[in-house]
Amino acid sequence: LLSAIDLASGVQTASISSTGVATIGVASGTATASSIAAGVATIKSSTGADLSITGKADFLKSLGLTSATGSGNAVFTVTRTTTSGSLGSLVQDGSTLNVDGHVITFKNAPIPGSTNAPAVPSGFGASGNVLTDGNGNSTVYLQAGSVADVLKAIDFATGVQTFTLNGSGGGTLATASGQIASSINASGQLKLSTGVNADLSITGTGNALSALGLAGNTGSATAFTAARTSGVGGISGKTLTFSSFNGGTAVNVTFGDGTNGTVKTLDQLNSSLQANNLTATIDANGLLTVSTTNDYASSTIGSSSAGGSIGGTLTTALTFSTASSPVQDTVAQTARANLVNQYNNILQQIDSTAQDSSFNGVNLLNGDQLKLVFDETGKSSLSITGVTYNSKGLGLASLTSGVDFIDNSATNKVLTNLNAASSTLRSEASALGSNLTIVQVRQDFNKNLINVLQTGSSNLTLADTNVEAANSQALSTRQSIAVSALSLAN
Structure with a gap:
């Protein structure tokens, strides 16, 4: 029992x-x-x-x-009996801390991998009494855990410390470059490092916040926050300059508290860089990387063709490496090359269609001229000048794989040409439609004129059958009377 x-x-x-x-x-x-x-x-x-x-x-x-x-x-x-450094007398089993979006769970059990405990699960590593996934989420085991283990788990969440898993349940613990690990002094006060990725934000469930003294003086606060500060060697007040990149807007970025035009967060930095076709990211070690947007993925920052060089007053705080050349995605470029082939095939069909659009030896899409005569003297006529609307005439040129469609910017240039060609075709269709209307009006006019002339001609040449019948009857009667008179005279 x-x-x-x-x-x-x-x-x-x-x-x-x-x-x-x-x-x-x-x-x-x-x-x-x-x-x-x-x-x-x-x-x-x-x-x-x-x-x-x-x-x-x-x-x-x-x-x-x-x-x-x-x-x-x-x-x-x-009541549990614990040593002065144990968490068992402080934190309730099942309590959690949420540190900058990463979860720390407290569990009443021995650390996996210890004596009579289960093995460390795959994809995790044990450091002291902390089990972590290497991405900032951890479990602190209460039976032998200490406040130092909690501080280590918080540092994993903020990126101040890293734990690189080795695949066998362990790993390599390291403090990120330029960072100071969180600690506890002789008076029991916690000194938490915020890290460089974000302002520190800690919420919790159970009694973890209050047990660790993070719930404020009254012990009723639901969150603990601490803003990042720029200490010795920080970049507050320093300015980065970005020259125009691929026709974008040159921009100066001054780091500060986020007011009066200064930049404090990564989102604010990206808002400033957006108009210059650039974007920025920060990794767990605080490394700032400036990249091109997807529209100009094939361009190199600082190249003579694209511009976009970086400079400023940060030489004492940051060192910028030479811009890396873009690396093509083989699968994506294969798909884009197929689109280039399809586009070129369509241009060939446009050329063939324009060449075959001929009637009675006249091709209005190949530069021929058509003259329509509306009267017998040739004084009334309409001349229609043709256009050369093959692919070249429309401003559409064959594309080259690996150059065209290589990124969004190159694709947008082709789309601009297609829109211009479409507008040109609509304009010419409108002009031909106007000429067609003129021809139809003259055709209707000539038909009506022909009917009028035929009616007049008929009126001049055709006799009235009633009148002619009456005249014939009168002549016949006269002849009969004349015969009768001659007979009487005889």
Whole structure:
């Protein structure tokens, strides 16, 4: 029973073999297993948390843990005993700290990799009583952990210290260049280093903030913050100058507190560089890297063709390396080269279509001229001058792989030419449409004129059948009377 209690409280741990056999051992060197002697049970708490046992009163009394009786529940507690440097008397199991977006978790257990503890999981490394993923997220183990382990975990989160994993559960601990690790003085006061990546911001759950004295004088604050400062050798008040890069706006950047036009944060720096087609990043070691934007990814900063050299009054604080030449992404450039081939194929089709746009030997898309005559004398006519609208006539040239479409800027130049060609075609289509309207109007006019002339001609040549029938009848009657008169005369 005592072993079961110790396993639940973390005083002892168990490793289970593949055959189902459990090996039980004390969790850490400071833990003592519960025991019984002369009928008296001595129950130990772990160093990571106070012990609390809840059960039926009669049952706990029979174990000698309480004098209460009855069927109701009773609680038996044992306060953890710790050394002066242990976290067990301070931080509750399960508490967390969130440091600049990285999470530090406190756990009542021995550090993985220690005696009778599980092995260090893959992708993590153990340093002292801190288990870290190498990216700033850590777990501090309370059973043997100390305040120094908490400071180390905070430094991992801020980038003040680094822990490079070696793949076997360990790693290399180092303090970043120019940084000072957080510490605790003889009076128990914590000195936290903010790092260079961001102003320090710590929030927490459980009692971690108050236990470490980060909850303010009243102990009720929900966050602890500290601004980065520019100490000896800092860059506050210094100015960087950027000449025009690829036609961008030259800019001077002065570092300071973020007011009166000065730059304090990385976002403010990038806002200043945006108009000059540049962007900046800062790594965990505080290294500032200025790069081109994606639009001009193929350009080199400081080159004679692109400009964009960097200078200023930072020679005593920062050293700028020679600008690196752009490195092409093979997969991306292969895709862009295929687009270049497709574009060139379309230009060939444009040339073929323009060449074949001929009717009756006249091709208005190949510079020919068409003259339309509207009357029999040739005095009324319309002349239409053709255009040469093959790919060259439209201002479109064949592209070269590795030069055109290599970045967004090169692509935008081609798009500009395509938009200009599209506008040119629309203008010419409008002109041809206007000429077509004139031709249709004259065609309708000539049709109507022909109808009028045919009607007049018919009026001049065709006889009135009623009149001519009446005249024929009159002549016939006259002839009949004449015959009758001749007969009478005879």
